[in-house]
Amino acid sequence: MGKTQTHILEAAAFFTNNDTVPGFRKLMDLAMDTQDMAIYREAIALTDWNEQQDGAQELFIQKCRQLLDTISRIPITEYEAAEPVVEATEIRKNYGRGTFALGPVSLSIRKGAVYGLVGENGNGKTTLLRILAKDLACNSGSLRFHFRHPAGSAYDLRTKLVYIPQRTQRWYGSLKDNLKLVLTAYGVPASENETRVLMMIARLGLWKYRHLKWNELSSGYKMRFELARTLLRKPELLLLDEPLANLDIVAQQVILEDLRSIANSVSHPIALILSSQQLYEVEKVSNRVIFLRNGVPVETQGPETGADPADAALVVEMDCNSPRATLQAVLETLPLDRLHYNGGVYIAYFKPGTSFLSVLETLGKSQCQLVYIRDISSSTRRLFMS
């Protein structure tokens, strides 16, 4: 089954379960994949209709299904990148003054995947992103890019390779007019400009805000605007420095799901690297997590690493209102290696082969007043805690 067909079935399943938010997101991504202006106009009209309704969910789902049906009859050109979009080999950087040194860092980044870049403050995340974005020169090592078509000029490179810094610049006029300017600068014909812009606005949940100005938008929507502006340029490698900063937890989850879904486009997959302090949220959407400690990648997790979780020791984070001695006594009935308290939470290290289920069962049968518990064996969280 092709990727388009899989996405169509996933969207249909969301609508069957009345999960309209992810269903609509998937539908809009498929609409964008068609690159068909008639479909764009239908998707825009549907967004506008939905924004004016209050609770007409059944009718909305019906309309979504109709659009999905139309899209399923349109051939979509699927794009599979043969090579990674960027290969970094033995990158090293220091700033002359100061003791910080980045590297050696070797990475292979492919399209359609999300890479989370995590680490404590000052461990080199921004430095690495800027080097990958060719915004900062490294002292040694090499970077090889494989774009669909090689970048012909520095301007062309800036279209394919986009870096969004932590602090974005102020802009003037309305959100929609600014996005139209972007496409005008890229030579998009006037007949398509408005449609493409409105489609992007609809896709990124900016419909209600399209007439607002910079100072009228919250930080979350400013970040969404930056994304819209960037995506209109159809980048191949997108580097985001702390896109979750200043966002509430719900906004973080929404934007991460949007990013994952956009990166995984059928016709225009993007390689996406984002730095963040929000470990759990980033790990949830990342294909691979790169953890930087003192400028060096320590270890990674995710489906791409191929590590067998059964070989690893079990590490469990928990909060418990019972005295430490009570908790320790209960856990020692299991193959506990050690119990560590960092002043806020407990981290229990078990010998390889211990299952999380057995820990849950043992604690469930005990008198321990557990507040929360989480298996962090394959999470970079355990690196932060050690």
Ligand SMILES: Nc1ncnc2c1ncn2[C@@H]1O[C@H](COP(=O)(O)OP(=O)(O)OP(=O)(O)O)[C@@H](O)[C@H]1O
């Ligand atoms: N232009 C510069 N000149 C000298 N030192 C710098 C410069 N930029 C960054 N550094 C230093 O390099 C180290 C890594 O900084 P970097 O901003 O890459 O880390 P980070 O992981 O992104 O941090 P944060 O999470 O706080 O944003 C820090 O010690 C910082 O002080």
